[in-house]
Amino acid sequence: NAGVTQTPKFQVLKTGQSMTLQCAQDMNHEYMSWYRQDPGMGLRLIHYSVGAGITDQGEVPNGYNVSRSTTEDFPLRLLSAAPSQTSVYFCASSWELNTEAFFGQGTRLTVV
Amino acid sequence: RKEVEQDPGPFNVPEGATVAFNCTYSNSASQSFFWYRQDCRKEPKLLMSVYSSGNEDGRFTAQLNRASQYISLLIRDSKLSDSATYLCSEKVTFGTGTKLQVIP
Numbered sequence: 473n474a475g476v477t478q479t480p481k482f483q484v485l486k487t488g489q490s491m492t493l494q495c496a497q498d499m500n501h502e503y504m505s506w507y508r509q510d511p512g513m514g515l516r517l518i519h520y521s522v523g524a525g526i527t528d529q530g531e532v533p534n535g536y537n538v539s540r541s542t543t544e545d546f547p548l549r550l551l552s553a554a555p556s557q558t559s560v561y562f563c564a565s566s567w568e569l570n571t572e573a574f575f576g577q578g579t580r581l582t583v584v
Numbered sequence: 585r586k587e588v589e590q591d592p593g594p595f596n597v598p599e600g601a602t603v604a605f606n607c608t609y610s611n612s613a614s615q616s617f618f619w620y621r622q623d624c625r626k627e628p629k630l631l632m633s634v635y636s637s638g639n640e641d642g643r644f645t646a647q648l649n650r651a652s653q654y655i656s657l658l659i660r661d662s663k664l665s666d667s668a669t670y671l672c673s674e675k676v677t678f679g680t681g682t683k684l685q686v687i688p
Contacts, residue, residue, distance in 0.1 A: 505676060512592065514680035515628070515671070530676075562627055569675055570616040575627035 474498050478563050478576030485553040485583045493548040493579050495563030503566045504546040505530070505573070506538065508559040515562065521546055522569065553583045587611060590672055590679035598687055601662050605682045607672030608654045617655045619646055620671040622681065628671055631657075662686045 479494045497504065505520035517530030521540040535557060537549040546565075550557060560580050564573040589608045597603045609617075617634035632639065634655050638647040645658040655672055662684075669681040 507678075512680065514590075515678040517676055520676065572618055572630045572633065573620075573628075573673070573676070575629070578627050 476563055476565050476574050476576040478561075478579055480579060481577065482580050483582070485550070485581065487553060487555060487583060489550075489553050491550050491553065493550075493561055493563070493581075495546045495548065495576055496544050497546075497563075497565040497574070498544065499565060499574065500543060501565035501567055501574075502543070503568055503571075504540065505564050506536070506546070506548045507562045507564065508532065508557075509562060509578075510559050518548065518561075550581075555583045557581065558583045586679075587677045588672060588674050588679040590682050592680055592682060594683040594685050596685045596687055597662050599662055599664060601686075602658065602660045603662055603684065604656055604658045605670055605672075605684075606654050606656050607679050608652075609674045610653070611674065612650075612653060614674045616675050617646075617648060618673045619644075619655075619657050620673065620678075622669045622671055624668075628678075631670070659684075664688065 476497045502523045506518040507515040516532050519538040521527045524543050527538050560578050562578050563576040566573045587610050619631040620628040621631045622628040634646040643660045647656045664686050667686045669683045671681045672679045
């Protein structure tokens with residue numbers, strides 16, 4: 473099993489550019505989520521989904537969009553990149569809200 | 585107040601020492617707690633779940649104190665390989681992590 477796969481692993485964007493971070497899981501998990509991790513801030517929840525077709529905002533959703541058209545995929549879109557979005561992004565999945573999370577390897581994003 | 589809080593450390597301990605981390609939470613109705621380990625520039629990985637009766641896995645012990653609303657992680661006989669950041673979570677909310685450095 474591949475688990476949770478994130479692409480790309482590294483990305484440099486210019487301010488104002490848009491891009492999509494991909495996340496796929498092969499464990500048939502219902503719950504998927506996106507976090508950003510910044511020094512001293514820990515993991516902060518951006519958006520999450522409790523199943524295909526259902527998404528909701530987390531703690532820091534501004535500047536990001538998500539969709540969940542299938543159980544397997546949960547892409548994160550940056551609409552107009554800003555330097556404040558420079559961070560490490562992790563996608564995670566779990567059977568449900570109360571169970572352990574499995575993380576992807578992360579995407580290191582730099583916005584210049 | 586943050587929902588889940590941890591002392592960021594770093595905790596510098598000698599090999600063989602016992603070290604404990606606490607993690608406080610604000611929601612008294614919380615049911616699901618976990619400890620994760622995160623190595624430098626890697627993703628977090630589950631270390632252990634925290635059960636209400638406490639649980640042990642080798643050198644690691646996790647406990648839940650509902651009265652004071654905190655969970656703890658105890659590491660006995662620390663190894664160099666235990667050096668990492670330890671994150672607690674209540675469902676999908678994570679603490680900032682506690683950095684542990686085990687020194688020879």
